[in-house]
Structures are given as C-alpha cells and as structure tokens.
Amino acid sequence: MNVVVCVKQIPDPAAPQALDPETKTLVREGKLILDDSDAYGVEMGLQLAEQAGGGEVTLVSMAPNNETSGLRTALAMGAAKAILVSDDALKGSDALSTAKVLAKAIARAEPDLVIAATEATDGYTGTTPVQVAQLLGLPSVTFAKKVSVDGGTVRVQRQTESGYDEVECPLPAVVTVTAGVVEPRYPSFKGIMAAKSKPLDQLTVSDLGLDAGQVGAAGARQEVIDVADAEARSSGEKVVDEGDAHQNVIAFLEKLKLI
Numbered sequence: 043m044n045v046v047v048c049v050k051q052i053p054d055p056a057a058p059q060a061l062d063p064e065t066k067t068l069v070r071e072g073k074l075i076l077d078d079s080d081a082y083g084v085e086m087g088l089q090l091a092e093q094a095g096g097g098e099v100t101l102v103s104m105a106p107n108n109e110t111s112g113l114r115t116a117l118a119m120g121a122a123k124a125i126l127v128s129d130d131a132l133k134g135s136d137a138l139s140t141a142k143v144l145a146k147a148i149a150r151a152e153p154d155l156v157i158a159a160t161e162a163t164d165g166y167t168g169t170t171p172v173q174v175a176q177l178l179g180l181p182s183v184t185f186a187k188k189v190s191v192d193g194g195t196v197r198v199q200r201q202t203e204s205g206y207d208e209v210e211c212p213l214p215a216v217v218t219v220t221a222g223v224v225e226p227r228y229p230s231f232k233g234i235m236a237a238k239s240k241p242l243d244q245l246t247v248s249d250l251g252l253d254a255g256q257v258g259a260a261g262a263r264q265e266v267i268d269v270a271d272a273e274a275r276s277s278g279e280k281v282v283d284e285g286d287a288h289q290n291v292i293a294f295l296e297k298l299k300l301i
C-alpha cells in the first residue's frame with residue numbers, strides 16, 4: 043500500500059516568532075522543523091504500510107527556501123522518499139494555493155491513502171487537507187482517532203464532542219489524524235544516517251504544471267488585513283492560605299458563575 047503523508051515544516055514553536063509587518067505573515071526565514079502534528083501522520087502511515095505487508099510512505103511538503111530539515115526527520119522515522127515543492131512564486135500562498143500545490147505533488151505519487159494532520163501548529167486553519175481531497179476528487183474523513191485498512195476500504199473512528207463515529211470509505215481517500223492516533227517513534231541513529239541518502243525530489247511550481255498566477259500571493263483569496271499584539275495577561279489574584287483559602291476559591295468560582 044502506498045501512503046502519502048503531508049508534512050508541514052514550520053518555525054520551531056519553542057523559539058520566539060515574528061510576523062512580517064509588510065506581508066503580515068509569519069517570518070519563515072530560519073530553520074524549519076517537522077510539525078509535531080505531522081509526526082502522528084508519519085507514524086500512522088508507517089504502521090499501515092507495515093500492516094499491509096508492503097508498500098511505502100512518501101512525504102509531500104510545500105515549504106520556503108528549499109527547506110528539508112523537517113522532511114529529513116520524517117525520513118529518519120522510516121518514510122521511503124519525499125517530494126518538496128519550493129518556489130519564490132509561492133510566497134503569500136493561502137490555504138487554497140497550498141492545497142493546489144500539494145494536490146499536484148500528491149497525484150504524482152499515485153497513493154492508495156493520503157494522511158494529513160487535522161490542523162497545523164502554526165497556521166491551524168484546518169482546511170488544507172479537505173481542499174486537497176476536493177481537488178483530487180477523493181473522499182475525505184477528518185478527525186481520525188483510529189485508522190485501519192482492510193483491502194480497498196479505510197475504517198476510521200472519527201472523534202466527536204461526545205465520543206466517536208465509525209466511518210468507512212473506499213480507497214483512495216484523504217484522512218486527517220488527531221494527535222494521539224498513534225505514538226510517533228523517535229528516529230534511531232541508523233534511521234538518521236539512512237535519511238541522508240533517501241530520495242528527495244525538489245520541484246517548482248512549473249514542474250507541477252501550475253501557473254505562477256494560480257498560487258502564491260497572485261492566486262490567494264485570503265488576505266491578512268491587520269495584525270496586533272495580543273493583550274498582555276494581567277497577573278492572577280494570589281490567595282494566602284490562613285485556613286480559609288477554600289472559601290476564597292468558592293467565592294471566586296461563584297463570582298465567575300462556575301458553581
């Protein structure tokens with residue numbers, strides 16, 4: 043079974059981030075890392091390919107500056123190969139432009155199953171994978187907390203507010219997975235060394251047969267109008283326990299109408 047996993051490479055969330063005052067988008071100049079959300083998709087893809095007794099995992103990523111660090115991490119986990127789309131024409135891409143690029147790159151890999159995360163850690167519109175499915179004419183199942191494949195059918199436990207739905211659909215399909223669907227493995231030293239020589243195809247917009255006017259700022263239908271600093275949080279109220287702290291806590295919760 044051939045599984046494509048969408049892998050977003052993002053600025054390290056642990057490092058301070060900045061918004062470009064002119065474009066109002068996230069500055070992505072430094073090293074990018076594998077989005078933690080996508081580590082679950084990579085692991086899910088690897089397990090499903092292993093359970094199917096054959097096939098492989100291909101990674102697909104769109105990122106600026108020919109960035110490959112996050113892809114190398116996912117290759118070190120065990121994916122067989124990767125496709126990276128990087129092109130100056132992609133600057134200012136919104137979610138739909140991103141989906142157009144990913145869909146074209148995914149189609150080249152002729153997958154049986156496409157896996158993505160429910161939402162990325164940095165942009166988190168949660169709209170890209172369903173747009174990819176629409177563009178490829180594939181069914182999509184979102185919020186998977188458990189995934190299994192049986193022949194030509196994918197079965198998904200789809201997380202809901204009150205529990206989960208059992209959903210099944212024919213392959214090929216696009217499935218988005220939640221954090222916790224499986225426990226991602228740590229890349230081994232052997233895996234890290236092997237990742238250095240795994241195939242990584244680097245493509246441009248024209249390689250995909252797309253016109254520069256369809257993607258990037260030129261093709262974007264979303265525009266960030268304004269950005270503002272988040273309000274600084276005021277410090278909380280400190281209660282010194284002199285035997286009556288519980289009454290203070292109760293009064294506080296009552297004030298908020300929580301009890």
Ligand SMILES: Cc1cc2nc3c(=O)[nH]c(=O)nc-3n(C[C@H](O)[C@H](O)[C@H](O)COP(=O)(O)OP(=O)(O)OC[C@H]3O[C@@H](n4cnc5c(N)ncnc54)[C@H](O)[C@@H]3O)c2cc1C
Binds near residue numbers: 065079083103136170
């Ligand atoms: C107006 C606007 C302008 C933007 N300008 C820029 C820009 O100039 N430069 C820039 O780098 N970004 C830019 N972005 C962000 C970029 O286009 C995002 O990648 C895209 O909007 C989807 O991000 P998301 O985090 O909302 O994805 P979500 O829909 O939350 O992602 C869900 C999942 O889809 C997959 N996925 C999403 N994006 C990618 C990807 N790029 N590669 C592989 N898999 C992916 C991952 O599995 C991810 O977890 C812009 C976004 C907007 C709205």
